[in-house]
Amino acid sequence: MNENRDTLKEILLKIPFHIRCCLVSGILWGIITHAYMLTNKLPNWDDINNVGGYAVGSEFGRWFLKYVNPLDGIWSVPWLSGIFSIVLISAAACFVLSTLHLKSTTSAVLIPLMMLSFPSMCSLFTFMFTADCYAVGILLACAGAWLIRKYRFGFLPGIVCLVLSMGIYQAYLCLALGILVMGLFLDMLEENSRTADVFRLSLIHISEPTRLGMISYAVFCLKKKKANETDSYIV
Secondary structure, three states: OOOHHHHHHHHHHOOOOOHHHHHHHHHHHHHHOOOHHOOOOOOOHHHHHHOOOOOOOOHHHHOOHHHHHHOOOOOOHHHHHHHHHHHHHHHHHHHHHOOOOOOOHHHHHHHHHHHHOOOOHHHHOHHHHHHHHHHHHHHHHHHHHHHHOOOOOOOHHHHHHHHHHHHHOOOHHHHHHHHHHHHHHHHOOOOOOOOOHHHHHHHHHHHHHHHHHHHHHHHHHHHHHHHHHHHHHOO
């Protein structure tokens, strides 16, 4: 037992302090901000009309929703889906922090607060039956941006993350691109930065991942549409 505790302690100590601070503060901010939605069931039309389901799917290009939906159960349980969503979005904030190379405690506290209290995020928690699914999409988008900026060939797994994120909600591509553009602006502010290097990075970090990601996403959508049409014809 003591060995397991020591191993866990070593793993935690390897995680930078500002990342741990970001995750913990994000969970706390999320619970405080969305406490009412976590402790009350406020059904809307979508919630009532999609009991045990995930609303839209391949017909809207959101083909990955059905694979994510069963992660914490198919039912709309506010405290379960809500806490799960808050943890995922807090983890996404950690990726944003690391992607932008922000290491101050202030950033580690404010970034998860901004993400979890943003108006669209508050709207997300009114659709509690799929809030956790879309939180996975946000996490994938932020993880994709982190991979693209972190590693030389990180754009390859990064594109996979972006495609899966768009398979949940297409607008999350804009979230990833916003993080990448912000990172380029921060690169330009560095004293040793050169315009040529920033331009090259913009091709590697934005242009290519966007182009390849959109092509891959379109191929998946076409395959899913063809499969659905085949199933409908058989039925």
